[in-house]
Amino acid sequence: MTTSRPVxxxxxxxxxxxxGSTPAVSLRNSLDLAQHAEKWGYHRFWLAEHHNMPGIASSATSVVIGHVAAGTTTIRVGSGGIMLPNHAPLVIAEQFGTLESLFPNRIDLGLGRAPGSDQAASRVLRRGLEAGGEDFPELLNELRSYFNPSGAAIHNAVRAIPGEGLNIPIWLLGSSxxxxxxxxRLGLPFAFASHFAPDYLLPALELYRSNFRPSEALDKPYAMVGVSVTAADTEQEAKRLATSQQQAFLNMIRGRFSQLPPPVDSMDDLWSPHEEAALRKQFGYAVVGNPEQVNTRLQAVIDETDADELIIASQIFDHGxxxxxxxxxxxxxERLIRK
Incomplete structure (x- = not known):
């Protein structure tokens, strides 16, 4: 059954x-994309924390969020996400308290527990902190307490200023x-990265909804689904554009992180049958096609997941x-809304 609920x-x-490009160009393009996304009616614009990756420029995620928020006016801007075990919770509370003070009612704090990096970078980032994210619930509790004016006493009266008393929406992100x-259990909104772990999407959403307890943040579950989408005016062009992301993932599973490659006409000479099967499984929820195909596939994703929101990732070589x-x-x- 096709849903008529707006998403x-x-x-x-x-x-x-x-x-062949630079982080400076990438960050300018991110702002330009955000400005267009605001004009086109997208609700929020999130950036992800990754480290030691030559193809990603958003490692200093809070700084880039400030850059994007300063160059836009209405779109919400946030993290998708901050990898909390990499940081002292007080520092994140201060950073996002500062962002919220500068850009009131526009900042989201999405949190993950993965390192967002390889093992070598994780060791450098986390040093004495636990490497596996097992302490994530404790770190999350500490972070949330800094936004609560009565919570500072829990941590020896250390206060997050800016941060204390501010209502910054906290999201939990996951791929499991x-x-x-x-x-x-905490009654927080949840975002699932189906472009990372498609097999766990539906089980994770069921776990979230079945465990949901109303809170001050939410009275009912709110689920966001991350989807990789490559759209073009023709199916052939969309498939060609999608090969950049496919090549990047192929390099990753071969242990070689690279900048985003230009598209190719065919992947047949680049992957083995085993690698092709792995990529097709990885991109099981990826949407690639012309406008009609994208419309059909996104509607199917919405129907299958009952998502409240879709957050679209699109790794395309050419900025235009x-x-x-x-x-x-x-x-x-807009077509889905009018149905």
Whole structure:
């Protein structure tokens, strides 16, 4: 059955650095994309924390959020996400308290427990902190207490200023059941990265909804689903554009992180049958096609997941083609709303 319920659309930007380009260009393009996304009616624009990756420019995520928020006026801007075990909770409370003070009612704090990096970078980042994210619930509790004016006493009267007393929406992000259950028990909104772990999408959403307890933040579950989308005016062009992301993932599973490669006409000479099967499984929820195909597939994702919101990731080599992809997706959203 096709749902008639309107679904919010947002943007997840990985601030991709394309081959032959620089982080400076990538960050300018991120702001340009955010400005277009605001014009096209997207609700929020999130950036992700990654480290030691030559193809991603958003490692200093809070700084980039400030850059994007300063260059836009209405779109919500936030993290998708901050990898909390990499940081002292007080520092994140201060950073996002500062962002919220500068850009009131526009900042989201999405949190994950993965390192957002390889093992070498994780060791450097976390030093004496636990490496596996097992302490994530305790870190989350500490972080939330800094926003609560009566919570500072829990931590020897250390206060987050700016931060204390501010209402900054906290989201839990995940690609497994751990954060889904925790978000449900705490009554927080939950975002699942189906572009990372498609097999766990539906089980994680079920865990979240079945464990949900109403809270001050939410009276009912609110689920966001991350979807990789490559849209173009023709199916052939969309498939060609999607090969950049496919090549990047192929390099990753081969242990070689790279800048985002230019598209190719065919992947047949680049992957083995085993690698092709792995990529097709990984991109099981990826949407690639012309406007009609994108409309059909996104409607199917909404129907299957009952998502309240879709957050769209789109790793496309050419910035103009990426803008066109998000413009097509915005048009599709308007068509879905009118149904």
């Amino acid at each position: 919010t659309f947002s943007v997840l930007d990985l601030a991709s650095i394309t081959m 059941g751990f954060s889904a259950q925790l978000a449900g 083609a990426r803008l066109r992809s998000f413009e097509i997706i915005a048009d599709v959203r």
